[in-house]
Amino acid sequence: MRSAYAGNESPARAESSVGAISHQQNAETFTDGAESRPLQSVGDHSVGVSFADNTLRTSVNSVSAAVGDSVDEPTAEIVSSTPILGPNQGEEVSRPTDDQIIAQENSIRAAEAEKMPFVGTVEPLSALEEEYRQGSFVFREKIRSLEMQYGSMRRTRGDGNCFFRSFMFAFMEKLVQDNDLTERNRVVTCIRQWKAKLIAVGFQELVFEDAMEIVIDQLNSLGTTEPLNVAQLEANMRDAMLSPMIIMLLRMLTSAEIQRRSDFFAPFIMGMCDDEISVEQFCRRYVEPMGEESDHVHIVALTNALQVPIRVVYLDRSVGAAMAGVGYDSAAVNHHDFVPDALSESASAAAAAVKPRVHVLYRPGHYDILYPLPVTAADSTQIASC
Amino acid sequence: MDQASLLLNKQLKELTKRPVDGFSAGLVDDSNLFEWQITIMGPPDTLYEGGFFNATLSFPQDYPQSPPTCRFTSEMWHPNVYPDGRVCISILHNPGDDPHGYERASERWSPVHTVETIMISIISMLSSPNDESPANIDAAKQWREDREGFKRRVARVVRKSQEML
Numbered sequence A: 001m002r003s004a005y006a007g008n009e010s011p012a013r014a015e016s017s018v019g020a021i022s023h024q025q026n027a028e029t030f031t032d033g034a035e036s037r038p039l040q041s042v043g044d045h046s047v048g049v050s051f052a053d054n055t056l057r058t059s060v061n062s063v064s065a066a067v068g069d070s071v072d073e074p075t076a077e078i079v080s081s082t083p084i085l086g087p088n089q090g091e092e093v094s095r096p097t098d099d100q101i102i103a104q105e106n107s108i109r110a111a112e113a114e115k116m117p118f119v120g121t122v123e124p125l126s127a128l129e130e131e132y133r134q135g136s137f138v139f140r141e142k143i144r145s146l147e148m149q150y151g152s153m154r155r156t157r158g159d160g161n162c163f164f165r166s167f168m169f170a171f172m173e174k175l176v177q178d179n180d181l182t183e184r185n186r187v188v189t190c191i192r193q194w195k196a197k198l199i200a201v202g203f204q205e206l207v208f209e210d211a212m213e214i215v216i217d218q219l220n221s222l223g224t225t226e227p228l229n230v231a232q233l234e235a236n237m238r239d240a241m242l243s244p245m246i247i248m249l250l251r252m253l254t255s256a257e258i259q260r261r262s263d264f265f266a267p268f269i270m271g272m273c274d275d276e277i278s279v280e281q282f283c284r285r286y287v288e289p290m291g292e293e294s295d296h297v298h299i300v301a302l303t304n305a306l307q308v309p310i311r312v313v314y315l316d317r318s319v320g321a322a323m324a325g326v327g328y329d330s331a332a333v334n335h336h337d338f339v340p341d342a343l344s345e346s347a348s349a350a351a352a353a354v355k356p357r358v359h360v361l362y363r364p365g366h367y368d369i370l371y372p373l374p375v376t377a378a379d380s381t382q383i384a385s386c
Numbered sequence B: 001m002d003q004a005s006l007l008l009n010k011q012l013k014e015l016t017k018r019p020v021d022g023f024s025a026g027l028v029d030d031s032n033l034f035e036w037q038i039t040i041m042g043p044p045d046t047l048y049e050g051g052f053f054n055a056t057l058s059f060p061q062d063y064p065q066s067p068p069t070c071r072f073t074s075e076m077w078h079p080n081v082y083p084d085g086r087v088c089i090s091i092l093h094n095p096g097d098d099p100h101g102y103e104r105a106s107e108r109w110s111p112v113h114t115v116e117t118i119m120i121s122i123i124s125m126l127s128s129p130n131d132e133s134p135a136n137i138d139a140a141k142q143w144r145e146d147r148e149g150f151k152r153r154v155a156r157v158v159r160k161s162q163e164m165l
Helices: A002-008 A010-022 A024-033 A039-046 A052-066 A076-080 A098-115 A126-131 A137-146 A162-178 A181-201 A205-220 A230-238 A242-260 A262-272 A279-287 A296-306 A341-346 A375-380 B003-017 B101-105 B115-127 B137-145 B147-163
Strands: A119-124 A150-156 A310-314 A334-338 A358-363 A366-372 B023-027 B035-041 B052-058 B069-072
Touching: A119 A126, A119 A162, A119 A230, A126 A137, A150 A162, A150 A358, A162 A181, A162 A205, A162 A230, A162 A242, A162 A296, A162 A358, A162 A366, A181 A205, A181 A242, A181 A296, A205 A242, A205 B003, A230 A242, A242 A262, A242 A279, A242 A296, A262 A279, A262 A296, A296 A310, A296 A334, B003 B023, B003 B115, B023 B115, B035 B115, B052 B115, B052 B147, B137 B147
Parallel strands: A310 A358
Antiparallel strands: A119 A150, A150 A366, A310 A334, A358 A366, B023 B035, B035 B052, B052 B069
8 A cells, every 4th residue: 555655645644644643632532433443543533434535535545444434434445446556556566656646636636626615505414414324323423413503514625724713704794794893903003013023033025915815805895885794605605716815914924923823832843743843834834725624732732812702612533521410412513612812811701701703513523504593492402511 | 918927017117217137138039038047147156156057947828826947048058057048946846746866855836936036046055966856867977977077068168158148
C-alpha cells in the first residue's frame, strides 16, 4: 500500500497528523464506539464518510479501510471510485507516476467540487436521517436526539475550508435575519482593529485589505436601504472569487490570533504535531494555506479573534455522554462550546449563559451548519456537554 | 478588474514606488499583469554574487488562490532549479500538489504570498541550496560531491549573466 504513494505521502501524512489530533478530543470516545477498530485508526475514521474534506485522505487510506470495514457512512462509492490505487496494485502493477497521482487527486477534488456548491441550501434534519438510513444504530439514535435541538442544516463543500465557510455563513446569516445592528457594529469595529494586528504579525496590507473591505461592506449594508439579504449572502458565498477571499481573511485572522498569543497556543501545537515546529511554522503550514482543515486550535483562535461564541456538535460513533441525573444516555450528542475568553472571563457566573451565535455540526473530517429550533423547544432538552 | 489583476496591479505600483533590495520587477508586456519580468541580483556573500539573473513569474487567473510559476530565463546552475529554468521551492506548490515526498514538512503556497515574499524565498534558495529535494540532479550531485566544480560552474553562469546585460 505504501509503495503506491511513496513519493507522495506527505499530504496524507501532514493531514493525518493534524487530523488525528483534531479528533483527539473525541479519541477516547471513538474507541468506545468503534467496534473492533484500534485507536490508531482514528485518522482512518474519515474513510467512507461522505464529505469531500476526506476525499483525498480517502483515496490514500481507502486501501486499508475499504475492505471488510462496516462502512456506517454512506459513501462507499468514493472509496470504490479510486481506480489506480487499488489495494494490491501498488506492488504488482507498475507504480503510477507522481504526476499521475497528483492528477488523479486533482480530478477527485474537481469532481467533488462539482457535486456541491461552496454552501448548499437549507435542508430539514431528516435529510441527515435519510443519509444514515443504512448506517449504524448509534448514528441514527444520535440524529434523532439532534432533531430535538435542531430543525435544519445547511451543508458546505468539503474542500478543507468547510469550518471557516460554515462559520462565516452562519454568522452573517444570523446577523441578516435578526437585522442585529448592535452585533454588526461590534464586529465591524473588531475587524477594523485587526488591520494593525495583521500588519504587526507580518502580513502585507495589500494581501488582506480587499478581502477586509468586502466583508465590511457586506456587514455595513445592514440597516441601509439596500441591506444584504440571505439570497445575496448565498450568492456571495458561492461566488468563485468572493468566497475564497472571505475564507482567506478568516485564515489570516486565525493565524494572527495564534501568533499574537503564541505562549497560550504553543503547548497545543506541540501536542498536535509529530515534528517540532514553531507556532509561526504551524500557522504557515496548517492555517494560512487554503484547504488545510481546521482543528480545535483554529476554532479557539477564530472564536477569540472575532469574539463570537461557537457551538460544535459532534456526530460520531462515540456512545453518548453521561448526563447528570439522567444516567447514561446512549443517544446523547456531545457538543463543545467555544466561548471567547473575554466573554467567559468578564462574568464567570454568566459565562455558562453565553449563547452560541454559530452552531456547526462536526462529523469526523467535516463541518456543516446547524439551525437550532426556536428557544422554547431547545430549552426543554439539554444536550450533554463534553 | 478581477481580484487577481487588482492585487497584481497593486503590487506593481508598490514595487515601482518602493523597490525592494535584491531584485527588480516589472511586466513582460505592459498589457498583461499576469506575466512578470524579474531580475534577481545574486545575493552578496554567496556563489551567485555579482550575477544578474532574469526570470519570469507567471500568475494563474486564480491568483492568489494558486501560486505562480517562476522560471529563470538566464542560464542557472542550482540544485533547486530544473534544467529548463523552472524554480522548485515548496511555497510555489499548492498544498497537496507535491511531487516530492520530502517536502511534507515544508511551507506550502498560501494566499499571503506576493511577488516580494516569493522573491525573498528565491533569493534565500540561492543562498542555501536544498540538496534533499533536487530539481536538477546533476547540480545537486555536484554540489554535494564536487563543491569546487560546482563553484566553477556557478561562476560561469554569473559571468554569462553579466555579459547578457
